[in-house]
Structure formats: C-alpha cells, structure tokens
Amino acid sequence: xxxxSPSLGARLSARGLDGTTLLVLPGVIFVVALFIYPxxxxxxxxxxxxxGPALANYTKFFSDPFLYGTIWTTMKLALPxxxxxxLIALPIAFRVRLLRRxxxxxxxxxxxxxxxxxxxxxxxxxxxxxxxWFNRVLMLAGLISSPVKLVNNYWGVFISLVITGxxxxxxxxxxxxxxxxxxxxQAAATLGANARNRFREVFLPLLLPGLAITFCLSxxxxxxxxxxxxxxxxxxxxxxxxxxxxxxAATEEYDYAMASAIAMIMGLTQLGVVALVLGLxxxxxxxxxxxxxG
Amino acid sequence: xxxxxxxxxxxxxxxxxxxxxxFLINLAGLIGSVVTxxxxxxWLGTWLPAGFTTKWYFSAWDEFQLGDVxxxxxxxxxxxxxxxxxxxVPTAYAMARxxxxxxxxxxxxxxxxxLVPPVTFGIPLATVLYxxxxxxxxxxxxxxxxxxxxxxxxxxxxxxxxxxxxRLEAAARVFGAGTFGVFRHVLVxxxxxxxxxxxxxxxxxxIAMFELTFLTAGPGSQTLVVALYYSVFAAGVRAVQSIDAxxxxxxxxxxxxxxxxxxxxxxxxxVARAKRDAH
Amino acid sequence: MTTPVFQELRLExxxxxxxxxxxxxxxxxxxxxxxxxxxxxxxxxxKTTALNCIAGLLxxxxxxxxxxxxxxxxxRPEQRGFGMVFQNYALFPxxxxxxxxGFGLRMxxxxxxxxxxxxxxxVQLVRLQGQEAKLPGQLSGGxxxxxxxxxxxxxxxxxxxxxEPLSNLDAKLRLEMRQEIRRIHSSLGSTTIYVTHDxxxxxxxxxxxxxxxxxxxxxxxxxxxxxxxxxDLGVADFMGYRNRVAGRLVxxxxxxxxxxxxxxxxxxxxxxxxxxxxxxxxxxxxxxxRAGAAGSVDAKVTAIExxxxxxxxxxxxxxxxxxxxxxxxRLAAGAPVRLSGARERTLVFAETAA
Numbered sequence: 001x002x003x004x005s006p007s008l009g010a011r012l013s014a015r016g017l018d019g020t021t022l023l024v025l026p027g028v029i030f031v032v033a034l035f036i037y038p039x040x041x042x043x044x045x046x047x048x049x050x051x052g053p054a055l056a057n058y059t060k061f062f063s064d065p066f067l068y069g070t071i072w073t074t075m076k077l078a079l080p081x082x083x084x085x086x087l088i089a090l091p092i093a094f095r096v097r098l099l100r101r102x103x104x105x106x107x108x109x110x111x112x113x114x115x116x117x118x119x120x121x122x123x124x125x126x127x128x129x130x131x132x133w134f135n136r137v138l139m140l141a142g143l144i145s146s147p148v149k150l151v152n153n154y155w156g157v158f159i160s161l162v163i164t165g166x167x168x169x170x171x172x173x174x175x176x177x178x179x180x181x182x183x184x185x186q187a188a189a190t191l192g193a194n195a196r197n198r199f200r201e202v203f204l205p206l207l208l209p210g211l212a213i214t215f216c217l218s219x220x221x222x223x224x225x226x227x228x229x230x231x232x233x234x235x236x237x238x239x240x241x242x243x244x245x246x247x248x249a250a251t252e253e254y255d256y257a258m259a260s261a262i263a264m265i266m267g268l269t270q271l272g273v274v275a276l277v278l279g280l281x282x283x284x285x286x287x288x289x290x291x292x293x294g
Numbered sequence: 295x296x297x298x299x300x301x302x303x304x305x306x307x308x309x310x311x312x313x314x315x316x317f318l319i320n321l322a323g324l325i326g327s328v329v330t331x332x333x334x335x336x337w338l339g340t341w342l343p344a345g346f347t348t349k350w351y352f353s354a355w356d357e358f359q360l361g362d363v364x365x366x367x368x369x370x371x372x373x374x375x376x377x378x379x380x381x382x383v384p385t386a387y388a389m390a391r392x393x394x395x396x397x398x399x400x401x402x403x404x405x406x407x408x409l410v411p412p413v414t415f416g417i418p419l420a421t422v423l424y425x426x427x428x429x430x431x432x433x434x435x436x437x438x439x440x441x442x443x444x445x446x447x448x449x450x451x452x453x454x455x456x457x458x459x460x461r462l463e464a465a466a467r468v469f470g471a472g473t474f475g476v477f478r479h480v481l482v483x484x485x486x487x488x489x490x491x492x493x494x495x496x497x498x499x500x501i502a503m504f505e506l507t508f509l510t511a512g513p514g515s516q517t518l519v520v521a522l523y524y525s526v527f528a529a530g531v532r533a534v535q536s537i538d539a540x541x542x543x544x545x546x547x548x549x550x551x552x553x554x555x556x557x558x559x560x561x562x563x564x565v566a567r568a569k570r571d572a573h
Numbered sequence: 574m575t576t577p578v579f580q581e582l583r584l585e586x587x588x589x590x591x592x593x594x595x596x597x598x599x600x601x602x603x604x605x606x607x608x609x610x611x612x613x614x615x616x617x618x619x620k621t622t623a624l625n626c627i628a629g630l631l632x633x634x635x636x637x638x639x640x641x642x643x644x645x646x647x648x649r650p651e652q653r654g655f656g657m658v659f660q661n662y663a664l665f666p667x668x669x670x671x672x673x674x675g676f677g678l679r680m681x682x683x684x685x686x687x688x689x690x691x692x693x694x695x696v697q698l699v700r701l702q703g704q705e706a707k708l709p710g711q712l713s714g715g716x717x718x719x720x721x722x723x724x725x726x727x728x729x730x731x732x733x734x735x736x737e738p739l740s741n742l743d744a745k746l747r748l749e750m751r752q753e754i755r756r757i758h759s760s761l762g763s764t765t766i767y768v769t770h771d772x773x774x775x776x777x778x779x780x781x782x783x784x785x786x787x788x789x790x791x792x793x794x795x796x797x798x799x800x801x802x803x804x805d806l807g808v809a810d811f812m813g814y815r816n817r818v819a820g821r822l823v824x825x826x827x828x829x830x831x832x833x834x835x836x837x838x839x840x841x842x843x844x845x846x847x848x849x850x851x852x853x854x855x856x857x858x859x860x861x862x863r864a865g866a867a868g869s870v871d872a873k874v875t876a877i878e879x880x881x882x883x884x885x886x887x888x889x890x891x892x893x894x895x896x897x898x899x900x901x902x903r904l905a906a907g908a909p910v911r912l913s914g915a916r917e918r919t920l921v922f923a924e925t926a927a
Contacts, residue, residue: 018392019473020387020388020391020392020473021388021392021394022388023384023385023387023388024385024388024389024400025385026381026384026385027381027382027384027385027386027404027444027445027448028385028400028403030381030440030444031403031404031406031407031441031444031445032403034419034437034438034440034441035406035407035415035419035441036403037422038415038418038419038421038422039410039415039418039419041418041421041422042415042417042418042419042421043418045418045421088313088317091306091310091313092310092313092314094310095307095310095311095314103556105314107553107556108318109314109317109318111321111549111552112321113498113502113552114498114502114545114548114549114551114552115325115502115545115548116501116502116504116519116544116548117504118504118519118522118523118526118541118544119328119522119541119544119545120324121526122328122522122526122537122538122541123324123325123327123328123541124324125526126324126327126328126331126538127320127323127324127326127327127328128324131338131339131340132327133323133326133327133341134320134323136341163321163324166317181661181663182295183659183660183661183663184663184665184666185295186295186628186630186650186657186659186663187657187659187663187664187665187724188665188676189295189629189630189649189650189651190628190629190630190650190651190653190655190656190657190725190734191651191656191676191677191680191724191725191728192651192654192677192680192681192728193651193676193680194649194651195298195303197680201665201676202665205667206666206667216409217409220409220410220411221411223411224411224412224413224414224505226413226504226505226508227504227505227508227523230527231523231526231527243411243413243505246413246417247413247417247509250417250420250421250509256417256421259417259421260417260418260421262417263413263414263415263416263417263418264414266411266413266414267410267411267414267415270410270411270414271410274409285666285667295630295650296629296630296631296632296649297632298649
C-alpha cells in the first residue's frame, strides 16, 4: 500500500464524487427506470410490429392519410394556439409589470390551471353551446342572427387550448418581463428612445430568448392535446390529433407496437419544432438581462 | 417611469385591458355555466334554469362513487407529493452543491420528462407497467404521476438550495452534525418554504394530471379528473347536472390547494427559478 | 429633442410623494450653467428622487422645474435630452460598447458618418480605445463605468445627471474615476448634477454642494463653506464632525465661547444666537481633538489604533461618554489622557439645532 497516493475516496471526492454526490442516485435511478427505460422499450417495440418487417408500423403510418394526416392536424392547432397565447400574454405581462398590486390579477389569470382541460371542455359545451350564455348575449346584442358553432369542431379545441394554455404562457412571459432590469428602460428613455423604440431596441432583443423557451414549453403542451380534442372537438376528422391516433392504437386495437410507433413519431415531430425554435434562439443574444455589472 | 399619457399609449392600454377583461368575463361565464347547471332542476334553452336544487350533488356522490374516487385521488396525490419530495429534495441538494463529471447530462435527464409531452412517454410507460403487472393498479398510477413531478421538484429546488450559504452547513459540521444531522437541523428548516411551495405545485399538477392517470388507471384506480372525463365522454347516460356537480367538486379540490399555494409563493418567482435552470 | 444650452435650471418647490410618504418636501434650487453640483445626503434623504425627477423618470407631486423660462417637468424623459449615468450603469447587455455609446445618437437619427466620428471621440475621451466591439459583460467595473459616462455625454447634453456612479467600484478605482469625471466635466463645459452619500466625493468634485436630509435642503454652499461652517448638527455630522458632546455655556472670551462638558471644558465658535438655557452641543473632528499635557478635558483611553501618520483613539470621560481623538504616540488602553480642542475649528450649536 502506497502512502504517497491519496486514498480512492479522497481521489474521488477531489473529482466531486463523495457521499453527498451519491444523493443524486435516487433521482437518476428513478428517471432512468420510469422514463428512459420505458421510452427505449417503446422505441424497441415500435420496430417489432405485430406483423411484417421492422419498419412496418412506420410505413403503415406514413402511407395512411388517416394516420399521417394527424401530424398536420395537430400542427394546425398547436402552432397558431401557441403563437396567439404568446402574443396575448406579452402585452398583458407588460401592463401587469407596471401594477403595484399584481397578485390578484395574476391569480385570476392563472386560475384556468386549476380547471384542467376536462373541466374547461365541460364548461365550453355549456357556455359556448347554441343555447349557452355566450351565443345568447351575442344574439341579444344583435351581433349575430343565429348561434355560432364553437364546439365540436376545430374552434372548440382551439379555444380550449387557448384557455388552458394561456395561464402557463402568461406566467412564464411575466417572469421574463419582470426579470429585465427597469433601469435599462430608464437609460434608454433618457437617451431619447420613445416607448416604441424602447420596446424594439431594448426589451424585445432581451426577451426573445426567453420567449423562444416559452414558445417551446407551451407548444409541447398544446401538441399533446388529448381530452379537449375528444370532448369539444371533432375527433373523427377535423381535430383527430396525433395523440388520439396513438391512444386508439393502444386501447382500441391493443396494438402497443403501433401505439409506441405513433408516440415516437409524435415525440419526434414535436421535438423537430422545438429544435428549430431553439436553433433560431442560439443566434440571439443570451446573456444576463440585468444591467451588466463588473 | 411616469405614465405615458399620449393618445396612442392610452388606446393601446385600453386595448390590452379590454382583452384581459374579455378573457376574465368569458372565464367567469364558463365556470358560472357549470356551477349554475349543477344547481339546476331543469335548464333547457333559457337564460336561467327553471329552478334550483342541491340534489345533484347527492346523486353525483352516489352515481359516480365519488367517495371512493376522492379517496383514490387523495391517496395518489399525497403519495406522489410525499415521494417526489423524498426523492427530489436530496437529489436537488447534490445537484446544487457538487460539481461532478456528467452533471450536464444528468441535468438533461431531469429536463426530458418535462419537455416530452405526457402522452408520448405515457403510452410506452403504460405498456411497461402492464407488463410488470402494475397497470391499472394504484401503485402504477402513482409511479406514472411521479415521472414528471420528481424532475419538477428537482428543478425547482436546485436554485433554492444554491442560494443558501454553504458556510451554514460547514458551521453545523464543525459543531458535530453528520450528513443526516445537517439535513435534519439545518437544511430542512431553511428549505421548508421552498419545499412547501414545490410540493403544493406538485399537488395541484397531480390533481389536474389527466393523460398519465388516464393511460395507467384501471377501474379501481381512477382519479377524479379521469372519472370526470369518462362521465363527460359518456354524456347522455347520466343527468348533465350530476356531471356538473362532479365538475364543481373537482374544481373546488384544486382551487383550494392553488389558493394555499399562492399564499406561500409568488407564482412568477417559482417559474423564474425553474426557468433559469432550463437554459 | 435636443435641449438648447441654458443659463439656469430652477427647481421651484418640487415635491414628490410615494403613497403618503414625502420623499421631497418642496425643494427649491437654482443651478447655473457649467456648474458641478453635488446632492449629498444619507440614503433615504431624497437625493436620488430629486435626480429622477429632474431626469423625468419620476413625475412630480408638486412644484415646477424650469429651464430658463421653459417648463420641463411635464416633458417625458426622452424629450428632455439630458444625459444620465446610473448607479448600476444600466448598460444594454446585448449591445456592443460602440452600440451602447451610439444609442442616443441613433435615437436622434444622427447620420452614420457623424455618428461614427462622435462615438470614436467619446471612446477616446473615456480612454476605451480597442474595446468598441466587446459586450458590456466582458468589461471590468471601471470600464463599464466609463462606457456609461461616454454614453451619457456623447449626445452632448446640456445637463449630465449622475446617480452615485462610483458606489460600485473599489476604493482605488473610485479615486481614479473621480479625477476622470472632473476632467470630463471641465473639458465638455457641461452642467453636472452628481448624487452621492460620500462627503469626500462631494467635497473633491463639486463647485457647490447641496446637503439634503429627510426630503429637505439643509445647506447649500461651496465645499469650503460646508466643511468649515456647517449650519446645523446634521450637516456637521456629515462633514466629519464625529464628536458631538452635550454641554453648558459658561462664558465668553475673545469671540470664543467656553463650554463646560463632562470631564472638563472646551472653547469654540458659537453658531447662531446663544440659547437661553445655555444648553449646547459641541461638534469637532477627531483630528481637532488632540491628546497632550496642555489639555482641558480629562478622560481614559479605551482604544487606540495606528493610522500611518498619527494615532486615533477613543477615550471615555467620567460619565462614560466617548470621544474620538488623535495622538502623536501610542497610548496604553486604560491610561488617563488630557485632550485639547482646536478652538477655531470647534463649533458650538444650540442643543435644539439637532
């Protein structure tokens, strides 16, 4: 035994591995066992179809418009909804930022988080239905002559996604907006920048990276829409989103290999959009949004 | 900055507030419709129901076995809250305090379950759970719900722990506390507000988590939100009002916890903390 | 947008409230063109509030701000055309140094070639050649400070506002930047209003110092006037008069008054009329209270430390009250000491003047 070289424990702890580091193990083991393993298993399973060659599930998906069409259907919902939520959340966050008592309004705006997709869907069937208060008020005001159809079609899912997605988008946007050092705006103002220029030259460039993250996180939520697409949508055609196809394969056809394949395609297409947005983001300035300090 | 009083600024402010108010009015109408209906004797094609009653709450309770469903819901929720704290907090502590090879990779590992939508990993996860015989059981539902909540607790707690001065722990060790002692007497008391905040948000998320429970639950392990989905999906079988009564009960169970959570945390701060790590 | 050169800036009874709290209680002040004015006071005295009101970052609750005969307090900050240096510098983190400095010019629609010329001149003035393409985060604190100053002066503002610009720098750099700021002020011939809580900074930089306390002006004067003749105890405290001893008037001799205090007697200059009850407070600096055999106050040394060219110490009189004094030699703690005051620099205030 050499006395000169330090013990194994000392050498490991010099590299940051000691008893405390081992505390990450429960978390890591958990995620590997319940997320990574099932995910990889699903990937493996998707290449072992009930019948046919390894790629049979994928060729089946991409040759059947009833299946591959769901990608476009989902994109058509998720992209505009995410964008709209972001575009509404941004100016509201800028207003709320100026309020002294933000808490009540913030609480009200994020209330739909507690409702959850199912309750929102249930409420929409009532409220936006042909006999609901919404159509009644519009008809009373003379804005429409017959009830507008806002449920059981594309717009039903669209609206439900806006209602359930907005709080989350708003909360993230607000935290980015309030994270910007107010003295930067003041500096821009004393240098002659009016409100429009302050937004364009100072706020927007500093917010864009955060807005890209917000877009991705909100998009992920909208992309996996399931309950509202069934309850307030038109789940057999206009709002047959990809998660419905996956769900049907799993629970109606008991074809877990096919369901896994669809889940993988779903993850991949969604990650494609996220990667694109994050790629664009990497072109932007991404430093601290406080005033630089030495 | 002083208020901008120019005409365009005022029109813009008016427009933004209009959108906020429209959103809130419609939200109130939406919730109000459900609540009104749950108390309605009969409500068809009129502004307000013909009469009011509370009987739907009693019939919903019996019809949907809400007693059982609520029991299951709270079993699931509290198990998820407890376990995600138990696994998440020590992991977050190690992540906050130690630099080790592969730390970035571990970080990505914890980000993935939050970035990938529940349906995508829920289907393979359900398949695996059914294979090992946990599909449809209470344990299976709990395990599935833990997948996004454990990383959530970790990501929220890391910055919380980072801001605690490490010298406090050093001081405790100097006075003879072991690792467990440091946790028990120093960290837990300081971290309590943070842990409480993270766990309350886990609680609200889990009550509202539909997809994962939906994919893994069996007849005896449905939570309230899944039971609600099935009853809305099979609308027509039961009186609409009793479904609405159930929806109101569901809404109240989450609302209470959200309000409690908001008493302890400023919502934007919690996101700001989680988000700083998502970079 | 560009404000023409002015003759004087007048604050006319300006007030500012924050939800019931009066941060500024009617401040009036006239600032002449080319002056370097320091607003001095402890934190919370309203000095930054006053500066923000002048810049237009805060609206007034009352009063007017006039630039010659033009009323400017109704203008938005971007319409005033003043240059401002912020305490945390407020550099735009996403813009290069050149872009930061050129921001004000760009907002004014300055032609590209003129802009490049003026940015280069400003960079030269603050000695930052070679750093133009960097981002603020890549510079040291002192360099960032220079960028902030260059950004404020490149638009050639008639008035430059500085809000504790040196408070985030270390002692050595602070001294260096102080000279730099004075040099830039002289070379541009602009008017500067400088907010600080550091009396040394104010004394060394300003042509005139305005001492603020609790939202009110306590004294306005040249550095020499303030240093030698603070008009009240509050200002005296700020000007380094660390000893404030309660006593009683006992006589007068050759323009000086004699004051009996615990442990002995001090002579000094009475400020204002003598109080009827004879109760006064004596204020004097540690360097003006020296240990020596000829002293007139008996005390016991409680602590002493070496300061390079002399020793400074604390001594307690019989009642336990402590005095800051200076000495030529190291005195043992616990030893008796006699202290004598420099009477021409000892100020005596009526006790109510606190």
